[in-house]
Amino acid sequence: MKLTCFLASMSIVFSAATYAEDADKILQQVRDRNDGKDYLSTVTLRTLSEDSVLNQRQFYMLQKDIEKDEVMVLAIKAPADVRDISFLMRSFEEGTAQEDEQWMYLPAFRKVRRISATDKRGAFMGSEYSYYDLDKLRVTDFDSKVIKTDMLDGVETYVIEREPKSQDVINKSGYYKLVTWVDKQRKLILKQQYYDAKGILFKQLDIDKVEKVQDIWTITASTMSNFVENKKSTFLFHETLYNQGVDDAIFRKSKLKRGIKDSDVAELTKISEL
Amino acid sequence: MRWLALIVMGSASTSSYANLYIQPNLTTSFGYNVSEHYATEQRVELATKLEFSTENIDFTFDGRVEHDFVYNNNDRFSIDAQDQYESRAIIEEAYISGEISNRFWSFGYQKVVWGEADDLRVVDVINPLDYKDFIFFDIDDYRLAVPMFKLDYEYENGDTLNIITTLQQLSNEYPAPRAEFGNNYYPNSEQTQWGKYELGLRYSTFALATDVSLYAFHGYQDDPVVTLSPSERTLYSYEKFSMLGTSLSKPIDAFVLRSEFAYFDNYTVNDSDLSFKNVNKLEALIGLDYRYKDWTTTLQFTDRILNGWQPSYLIPKSAPIYTASAERGFFANQLYIRAAVSYLDNQGGGALSQLKLTYKPNQQWVLKLNLDLIEGDQENYLGAQQQRDRIWLAATYYF
Numbered sequence: 001m002k003l004t005c006f007l008a009s010m011s012i013v014f015s016a017a018t019y020a021e022d023a024d025k026i027l028q029q030v031r032d033r034n035d036g037k038d039y040l041s042t043v044t045l046r047t048l049s050e051d052s053v054l055n056q057r058q059f060y061m062l063q064k065d066i067e068k069d070e071v072m073v074l075a076i077k078a079p080a081d082v083r084d085i086s087f088l089m090r091s092f093e094e095g096t097a098q099e100d101e102q103w104m105y106l107p108a109f110r111k112v113r114r115i116s117a118t119d120k121r122g123a124f125m126g127s128e129y130s131y132y133d134l135d136k137l138r139v140t141d142f143d144s145k146v147i148k149t150d151m152l153d154g155v156e157t158y159v160i161e162r163e164p165k166s167q168d169v170i171n172k173s174g175y176y177k178l179v180t181w182v183d184k185q186r187k188l189i190l191k192q193q194y195y196d197a198k199g200i201l202f203k204q205l206d207i208d209k210v211e212k213v214q215d216i217w218t219i220t221a222s223t224m225s226n227f228v229e230n231k232k233s234t235f236l237f238h239e240t241l242y243n244q245g246v247d248d249a250i251f252r253k254s255k256l257k258r259g260i261k262d263s264d265v266a267e268l269t270k271i272s273e274l
Numbered sequence: 275m276r277w278l279a280l281i282v283m284g285s286a287s288t289s290s291y292a293n294l295y296i297q298p299n300l301t302t303s304f305g306y307n308v309s310e311h312y313a314t315e316q317r318v319e320l321a322t323k324l325e326f327s328t329e330n331i332d333f334t335f336d337g338r339v340e341h342d343f344v345y346n347n348n349d350r351f352s353i354d355a356q357d358q359y360e361s362r363a364i365i366e367e368a369y370i371s372g373e374i375s376n377r378f379w380s381f382g383y384q385k386v387v388w389g390e391a392d393d394l395r396v397v398d399v400i401n402p403l404d405y406k407d408f409i410f411f412d413i414d415d416y417r418l419a420v421p422m423f424k425l426d427y428e429y430e431n432g433d434t435l436n437i438i439t440t441l442q443q444l445s446n447e448y449p450a451p452r453a454e455f456g457n458n459y460y461p462n463s464e465q466t467q468w469g470k471y472e473l474g475l476r477y478s479t480f481a482l483a484t485d486v487s488l489y490a491f492h493g494y495q496d497d498p499v500v501t502l503s504p505s506e507r508t509l510y511s512y513e514k515f516s517m518l519g520t521s522l523s524k525p526i527d528a529f530v531l532r533s534e535f536a537y538f539d540n541y542t543v544n545d546s547d548l549s550f551k552n553v554n555k556l557e558a559l560i561g562l563d564y565r566y567k568d569w570t571t572t573l574q575f576t577d578r579i580l581n582g583w584q585p586s587y588l589i590p591k592s593a594p595i596y597t598a599s600a601e602r603g604f605f606a607n608q609l610y611i612r613a614a615v616s617y618l619d620n621q622g623g624g625a626l627s628q629l630k631l632t633y634k635p636n637q638q639w640v641l642k643l644n645l646d647l648i649e650g651d652q653e654n655y656l657g658a659q660q661q662r663d664r665i666w667l668a669a670t671y672y673f
Contacts, residue, residue: 055608099483114524116529116563119565122565266293
């Protein structure tokens with residue numbers, strides 16, 4: 001009997017370890033999936049409270065892998081009062097101790113300002129997406145396990161529960177637990193739930209549309225719902241293009257100051273209008 | 275409505291194009307002195323931004339025309355103040371720019387900001403200021419554009435070298451006596467002179483996760499030194515000086531440390547007998563930003579040392595300034611709040627407390643409310659304005 005119990009408990013331990021390993025492996029596949037050498041898109045970010053629009057921004061988003069780091073530029077084009085505010089973010093390879101780097105250009109001050117990247121809980125452009133939500137998926141910051149498989153709108157998914165490994169991760173992200181639905185085939189996150197310190201579900205990400213762009217599965221619409229404040233923000237990605245040969249020089253502070261212009265993007269895309 | 279016109283000058287495949295962006299806006303603003311209870315501003319402003327880009331050259335224009343009805347039949351303000359501020363046309367920027375293999379050039383009326391400080395100036399010496407509204411607005415709102423040629427060279431590693439030559443010497447602009455902020459600081463002292471060149475160099479690099487810039491400048495002081503003519507008339511003179519400086523910013527956990535340091539050589543000040551004295555000036559600033567969720571808070575301290583300062587000099591020995599601010603957006607950034615306090619710790623002390631609210635009900639309208647309160651000793655630069663507490667309201671419509 002004792003032997004049976006021992007074997008049963010060993011089996012549970014072994015099974016949990018295998019699941020944890022599987023979860024990290026799955027998430028690593030999501031992180032490493034082919035998303036091109038570079039990426040550019042024109043984006044609409046809209047925040048609504050019930051049906052009234054609180055805030056809408058249009059901006060260019062450009063990303064590139066430079067060696068093992070990922071750099072991203074966001075440059076607002078509308079509305080007029082915030083035009084040319086832009087952000088430059090550099091994320092280092094996961095596992096390195098190096099903190100992310102962030103700068104913001106405010107045209108009103110004509111100055112590129114360094115921003116601390118240790119607290120990413122702030123609202124991105126006033127939306128329900130935080131700065132942390134814009135980061136590339138981080139695998140090693142969380143203890144993850146596959147808790148089940150699930151069908152989500154006809155798509156087979158792994159459901160993975162993720163808990164921050166340290167207080168630093170909580171302080172940076174503001175999340176105490178994540179539950180993530182990963183598309184088994186396409187290795188995309190299709191849904192994510194966010195829990196606070198009391199274990200209450202307060203935010204949910206839903207992927208509204210996935211399209212194949214240049215043979216790469218691409219999220220072209222997503223919604224972040226905040227259940228506490230009863231608000232939601234939608235990202236709509238238009239004219240997304242991969243591998244356009246975006247120059248490293250676009251991702252420099254000096255370029256932020258000169259501005260990412262319509263002509264820069266037109267040159268890259270041969271698309272002439274935002 | 276956003277006005278974006280596109281002129282296709284060739285086929286898409288040749289990527290030859292011209293792009294015109296025009297964004298006009300109309301602002302009406304109202305100022306009221308809450309200490310002495312009178313209107314200080316009833317202004318209407320029409321402004322526009324224009325950008326015209328071709329494949330090789332860009333043209334940027336930002337300017338406005340304004341009329342202030344507060345001066346109509348108003349005995350509180352002087353004729354000089356009315357002449358100075360009733361109707362104005364202001365060029366915020368107007369320049370052409372282009373790129374030739376990692377060299378970015380621009381020519382025309384421009385504003386260049388040096389350094390890492392917020393609303394304080396240490397190495398920020400290129401553009402003079404317009405003190406019509408004292409120091410109540412953000413500093414870039416009252417910075418004056420200067421005609422200049424600017425060349426930015428970008429090295430392969432991302433370091434940049436900026437070379438600036440200004441073509442016209444412009445001084446700070448002070449309000450005429452009996453304007454809202456009229457006082458005895460250099461009235462009618464403005465000077466503009468073509469052909470008095472200034473030269474500025476900045477080298478920026480990134481090392482040890484720190485943004486570092488080095489600066490060198492040779493040019494004219496923005497404030498005059500004063501002397502009297504044989505007929506006892508006040509004469510203003512804008513003397514040359516040189517500056518070497520550095521600035522850095524570095525994140526430390528949730529903080530960002532900012533600092534500036536500058537050495538001014540051959541800086542001219544007045545003695546009490548209105549003779550000129552050359553001194554060397556050291557000026558430094560340290561600032562700390564802290565982000566917590568949606569809050570951004572800053573603390574700054576700056577001071578200066580005049581080498582060989584004498585009690586008879588007309589400027590105080592030191593000018594320690596402390597500033598603190600906190601800001602954040604609410605309701606999806608429809609409402610933005612900034613509160614700031616500045617304290618100038620010399621000549622009896624003086625403090626400026628500010629509250630700035632910005633509300634954006636939709637994409638077309640921006641509404642602003644500023645409250646500026648001053649207290650301190652009459653001898654103090656801030657305290658001297660203590661009867662000028664003000665509430666200021668503005669509504670801007672973007673077409």
